[in-house]
Amino acid sequence: MSSTVDLYDGIEINVTCEAVNGYPAPHIHWYIGLRNLTEDSSLNISENNAGRYDTESTLTLVLTRFDHVKCLVCEAVQPTTLPARSVNQSLVLNVTYNPVVSITVRRLTSNKASGTTKLALICEADANPPVNSFEWICNETLVPNDSNNNRLPDTISEDATLRSSVSAIQNSLSKYQCVFNCTAESEYGSGSATFDSFYSYVIPNPPSFFIIYQYQTRSSSVFVAWQPGFIIGQKYKSESIDNVIN
Incomplete structure (x- = not known):
């Protein structure tokens, strides 16, 4: 099984699988997990000098980030033997994709007397290659990475592709409102998400x-x-x- 191109989210590719010297000509099936992709492939059968058959199948598919680290399997089957015999080869997919970013919020403390609250804004980014930096912006003003702004100095590694950054805010709910934007950067690209702190006021x-x-x-x-x-x-x-x- 071979592919001549790198794998990117949303980009169509062709992958070729060959089964040689079979008799009769084998069938070739394609799978990603339980998904049968055989209908998206073409088949070319030729007779070799030994009077046996070489079969080549080309699969056309569009991968997404959800296919990352899954196995693409090419299976060659001899259906006329009892029981049917098969051999297969697999390829672990390494799909490159832009950061997919989301922001969630968690209430840490609340002081009803002073009208202040402390919230943790959690910016998560799923990307391959992984995110290497986060940038927080409040009302178009950069939030520095320092203790005065309660920024976490380093990103948190969740797994091979998931990273997160946490920013804490503490302000008077009656006087303060900010639209936060979190941008995550990787070697391949960037992604961002926004959160309006107005909606944090109604978190129960x-x-x-x-x-x-x-x-x-x-x-x-x-x-x-x-x-x-x-x-x-x-x-x-x-x-x-x-x-x-x-």
Whole structure:
């Protein structure tokens, strides 16, 4: 199996697989995981000098970032033998793609008396090659990487492609509003996401004084989600409370 080009998200490529010296001519199937891609391939069969058959199949496909590190499998099958015999070769896909960026927010502390709150803004970026830098902008002003702005000095490695950066803010909710933009840069490209701190004002506090009776659940872990009655079309990440039942 061979491919003459690098693999990029959204770019069409051709991959060729050959099975030689078969009799009768073998069938060639293509797979990525459980996905059968054979319909997207062409087949060319030729007879060699030994009176046997060489089969060449060319697969045309468009890869996405979700195909990264999956196995592309070429399987050659002799259907006339009982049982059917097959051989295969696989290729681990290394798909290059731009950073895909998102921002989530988590309330850290709240002081009702002073009207201030502290929030953690978490910027996640999935990219290959991985992200090597983050830039935070508040209302078109760069947020420096220093303790005065509560910026985390380094990015956090989640896995081979996922990186995140955290920025903490603490301000009066009645006087402060900022549109945050997080831009992630990799060697291949960049991506960005925005978050309006106005919507952080309506993030509900966790529920309290709720009672769970053991006979009402069979699990040792309980998932609790909460939301305000009206949040202007915004949805916030639920959080879980584990091991609350002995």
